[in-house]
Amino acid sequence: xxxxxxxxxxxxQSTKSSSEQSLEFRGTAREYFRIxxxxxxxxxxxxxxxxxxxxxxxxxYLYSQTILxxxxxxxxxxxxxxxxxxxxxxxxxxxxxISGHFFTSLLPxxxxxxxxxxxxxxxxxxxxxxxxxxxRNMTFHFDGKYLxxxxxxYLWSVIPVLAIAPVILGMMSHQAxxxxxxxLGIVGVTSFVLLMLFPWWxxxxxxxxxxxxSYGGRNGVFSAxxxxxxxxxxxxxxxxxxxxxxxxxxASLLFGSKNLPSPYVFSIPMYLGYILAxxxxxxxxxxxxxxxxxxxxxxxxxxxxxxxxxxxxxTNAVGIVASLGLLIPxxxxxxxxxxxxxxxxxxxxxxxxxxxxxxxxxxxxGAEALDFFDVDLSL
Amino acid sequence: MxxxxxYYFDGRHPTSVPATVDFSDHEATLNAGPFSECCPTxxxxxxxxxxSSDRFLTFPNNGQFACADDGFLDSLPQESWSEGxxxxxxxxxxxxxxxxxITLCSLLVGYFFGLPAAAERIAxxxxxxxxxxxxxxxxxxxxxxGWFKPTTIDxxxxxxxxxxxxxxxxxxxxxxxxxxxxxxxxxxxxxxxxLPGGIIIITDDMVRTAGLSGEVLAVLAxxxxxxxxxxxxxxxxxxxxxxxxxxxxxxxxxxxxxxVAGLPVLLAKTKYSRQFEAAADDYAFRLxxxxxxxxxxxxxxxxxxxxxxxxxxxxxxxxxxxxxxxERIQRARDAAVGWAPDTQQPPIEGKWLGExxxxxxxxxxxHLLTRKPDGTFVVKFxxxxxxxxxxxxxxxxWDYADGVIEELTMSIDGKPAPARDDLYDLYKVESxxxxxxxxxxxxxGQTFIGNRVxxxxxxx
Numbered sequence: 001x002x003x004x005x006x007x008x009x010x011x012x013q014s015t016k017s018s019s020e021q022s023l024e025f026r027g028t029a030r031e032y033f034r035i036x037x038x039x040x041x042x043x044x045x046x047x048x049x050x051x052x053x054x055x056x057x058x059x060x061y062l063y064s065q066t067i068l069x070x071x072x073x074x075x076x077x078x079x080x081x082x083x084x085x086x087x088x089x090x091x092x093x094x095x096x097x098i099s100g101h102f103f104t105s106l107l108p109x110x111x112x113x114x115x116x117x118x119x120x121x122x123x124x125x126x127x128x129x130x131x132x133x134x135x136r137n138m139t140f141h142f143d144g145k146y147l148x149x150x151x152x153x154y155l156w157s158v159i160p161v162l163a164i165a166p167v168i169l170g171m172m173s174h175q176a177x178x179x180x181x182x183x184l185g186i187v188g189v190t191s192f193v194l195l196m197l198f199p200w201w202x203x204x205x206x207x208x209x210x211x212x213x214s215y216g217g218r219n220g221v222f223s224a225x226x227x228x229x230x231x232x233x234x235x236x237x238x239x240x241x242x243x244x245x246x247x248x249x250x251a252s253l254l255f256g257s258k259n260l261p262s263p264y265v266f267s268i269p270m271y272l273g274y275i276l277a278x279x280x281x282x283x284x285x286x287x288x289x290x291x292x293x294x295x296x297x298x299x300x301x302x303x304x305x306x307x308x309x310x311x312x313x314x315t316n317a318v319g320i321v322a323s324l325g326l327l328i329p330x331x332x333x334x335x336x337x338x339x340x341x342x343x344x345x346x347x348x349x350x351x352x353x354x355x356x357x358x359x360x361x362x363x364x365x366g367a368e369a370l371d372f373f374d375v376d377l378s379l
Numbered sequence: 380m381x382x383x384x385x386y387y388f389d390g391r392h393p394t395s396v397p398a399t400v401d402f403s404d405h406e407a408t409l410n411a412g413p414f415s416e417c418c419p420t421x422x423x424x425x426x427x428x429x430x431s432s433d434r435f436l437t438f439p440n441n442g443q444f445a446c447a448d449d450g451f452l453d454s455l456p457q458e459s460w461s462e463g464x465x466x467x468x469x470x471x472x473x474x475x476x477x478x479x480x481i482t483l484c485s486l487l488v489g490y491f492f493g494l495p496a497a498a499e500r501i502a503x504x505x506x507x508x509x510x511x512x513x514x515x516x517x518x519x520x521x522x523x524x525g526w527f528k529p530t531t532i533d534x535x536x537x538x539x540x541x542x543x544x545x546x547x548x549x550x551x552x553x554x555x556x557x558x559x560x561x562x563x564x565x566x567x568x569x570x571x572x573x574l575p576g577g578i579i580i581i582t583d584d585m586v587r588t589a590g591l592s593g594e595v596l597a598v599l600a601x602x603x604x605x606x607x608x609x610x611x612x613x614x615x616x617x618x619x620x621x622x623x624x625x626x627x628x629x630x631x632x633x634x635x636x637x638x639v640a641g642l643p644v645l646l647a648k649t650k651y652s653r654q655f656e657a658a659a660d661d662y663a664f665r666l667x668x669x670x671x672x673x674x675x676x677x678x679x680x681x682x683x684x685x686x687x688x689x690x691x692x693x694x695x696x697x698x699x700x701x702x703x704x705x706e707r708i709q710r711a712r713d714a715a716v717g718w719a720p721d722t723q724q725p726p727i728e729g730k731w732l733g734e735x736x737x738x739x740x741x742x743x744x745x746h747l748l749t750r751k752p753d754g755t756f757v758v759k760f761x762x763x764x765x766x767x768x769x770x771x772x773x774x775x776x777w778d779y780a781d782g783v784i785e786e787l788t789m790s791i792d793g794k795p796a797p798a799r800d801d802l803y804d805l806y807k808v809e810s811x812x813x814x815x816x817x818x819x820x821x822x823x824g825q826t827f828i829g830n831r832v833x834x835x836x837x838x839x
Contacts, residue, residue, distance in 0.1 A: 031430045031431065032430070033475065034474075034475040035429070035430060035469045037475050037478040038469045038474060038475060039465070039469075040482055041481050041482045044482060044624075045481070048623075048627065053461065057462065060429045060432075064429055064432035064433065065430070065432060069395075070386075071386065072433055072445070079461070135393060136394070137388035137389070137390040138390060138393055216392075325629065326479070351392070351393050352392050352394065354392065355391060356390055356391040
């Protein structure tokens with residue numbers, strides 16, 4: 001199940017200097033286990049303060065064991081900005097939690113503030129991740145701006161709703177129906193519209209992230225279409241339905257509608273159906289995104305399989321539960337390794353197309369500059 | 380002189396050039412193809428050790444040299460001083476094993492002792508006024524969102540329960556904050572809930588299920604336990620911390636498998652919630668006994684629940700937030716063992732004879748009440764009108780608590796009395812002297828006066 005963009009393979013043939021860069025993950029569960037448990041232990045003993053260091057240590061390991069063309073990636077993030085980011089996130093969450101549980105009258109304001117902050121959070125964390133990821137002594141960059149992010153997040157979800165809501169309102173008010181059914185109708189139709197628009201929203205979001213990420217002065221190029229995303233999400237929904245409908249039918253046939261033994265019995269096949277749909281969605285959308293991404297002379301070929309991911313999720317879950325969580329590092333290493341094994345990096349030009357500039361302080365030491373707004377908000 | 384072999388990256392192009400670095404005294408000499416540089420070792424920066432990964436040496440010109448890890452590199456200036464000791468710990472299996480033990484112990488100790496104790500302290504510091512504000516908000520929310528509807532319990536019965544509740548709370552530290560409200564709720568069914576700040580809501584279904592006032596008070600005493608022990612605030616605090624702790628431990632696994640993070644949170648919260656219920660039960664048993672009610676009342680209500688709701692039995696009650704019902708009934712019975720009501724009230728014992736107009740039979744009837752110390756009673760009614768003599772025999776069991784006689788079982792002419800809502804035979808003893816007892820049937824307001832007669836007395 002290799003999905004190769006026709007345009008990409010043509011380009012591949014026309015360029016003589018086409019070659020493949022090897023990508024591998026060399027990390028081992030044994031080594032990562034020690035890193036994981038030491039950092040987890042210190043995090044618990046310091047009531048979470050060490051978690052910023054723990055994040056740096058774990059990311060450092062996973063990056064530095066991912067080796068492209070013989071050279072490991074580098075994670076250059078520093079604990080202090082991460083700690084600041086976590087403190088900000090914790091305060092934000094606390095405000096949300098308190099307003100949600102106790103001062104419900106404040107909740108609308110808090111939610112609006114959250115909507116306003118969301119583009120900023122996305123831009124800051126993408127910028128942090130890019131800036132502190134390096135390959136061969138050159139860091140990545142992310143140039144997305146707040147307004148762009150806000151447009152991507154909200155414009156195409158707000159406009160259709162604003163356009164449709166009055167129409168429904170008009171239609172419903174003709175019928176002398178209760179206000180409750182009007183509200184239900186509006187909620188139903190708008191959520192259906194939003195659901196249908198989601199693949200295109202996703203496409204714009206991925207496009208925003210990839211086009212604004214650059215390495216050596218070359219920005220990413222993203223060529224997937226919303227229709228391709230739609231196909232994947234639609235098939236996932238069909239998988240869910242294909243499991244849910246027979247389950248529901250057999251339940252009512254076996255037990256009748258009155259004396260169902262317990263909802264838990266039926267949640268097991270439903271849950272398996274959900275996992276299947278999820279694995280399918282992850283595999284296909286991962287392949288779609290990578291296979292339609294180009295970075296300078298680099299092309300990517302992702303060959304994730306739904307079956308492979310399903311097996312991985314299932315064995316990981318069984319392992320983690322059976323070991324009371326001690327196999328978490330093993331599961332992480334396997335997952336990263338599976339991803340790396342199913343990724344090919346093709347080179348259709350010279351790597352010298354990438355050029356670092358001194359202006360951008362590309363060198364790794366640049367990462368030591370810690371200004372106040374240099375916070376990591378990705379948790 | 381020590382030589383390292385590796386690769387050089389100039390920071391301007393992503394190409395790797397095979398290179399060597401020679402260290403001599405305090406100087407490092409880099410040779411990368413045509414490029415070479417020499418600098419004091421003090422000007423180098425070495426990336427932290429992580430596992431068996433390659434290390435990176437940054438030169439003053441911002442060029443980087445990558446090579447395999449080596450102990451010598453630790454003697455050079457480090458990029459991050461704080462990560463060295465962590466890397467030292469991460470290399471050792473002994474340390475990893477110790478960390479497993481420490482992590483497990485701190486999680487268990489925190490879960491069983493640390494967190495409940497901390498939450499108890501913090502909850503005790505929250506002013507009751509704040510809690511009351513939250514409680515009123517919550518009640519307004521329940522009322523406004525269709526959870527609660529106005530009660531259909533008649534005012535007389537409400538008054539009887541409210542009076543009992545007031546007696547129950549009369550000696551408690553938070554007594555002036557208590558507020559009892561009746562609501563009908565299709566969603567909650569037979570239930571009582573304690574909102575923060577002493578606001579207690581009892582549903583109509585619960586009043587009807589519990590029937591006798593002693594049983595209603597047993598349920599209310601349980602809710603009083605929740606209030607006095609600050610359970611509302613404590614559960615918010617404890618559940619939040621549990622959520623955060625589980626997220627911290629499983630943060631790496633959360634993206635891998637959805638089921639992994641949810642399950643431990645659910646289990647941990649269920650356990651806490653059951654501990655709260657058990658603590659509120661114990662509190663209720665003590666309070667009931669102190670106020671002259673038997674904890675058996677609590678067992679009686681729980682038994683009615685079990686009879687009504689078979690679903691509570693079976694495998695899934697383990698996941699329920701309340702301790703298994705049979706266990707609670709047994710503990711209520713155990714609490715009642717050896718307990719006898721405070722006998723400050725004179726015992727009603729012996730025979731009383733009176734005469735009163737019976738509206739049901741539309742005639743004046745004599746009534747002879749016989750009560751034994753074990754609580755069983757027999758009343759003989761006899762009346763004659765137009766030459767017809769009518770007789771009725773009522774028997775059953777009365778318990779006498781806090782001025783109120785409660786009827787636990789009753790039969791009329793040997794047949795069980797019909798279970799009707801308006802048949803709550805709560806009596807209030809107005810006065811009791813050596814030869815006269817005046818008691819009122821609360822529901823109908825009818826007053827009976829009985830004169831003591833010898834134990835051998837029978838109606839002629």
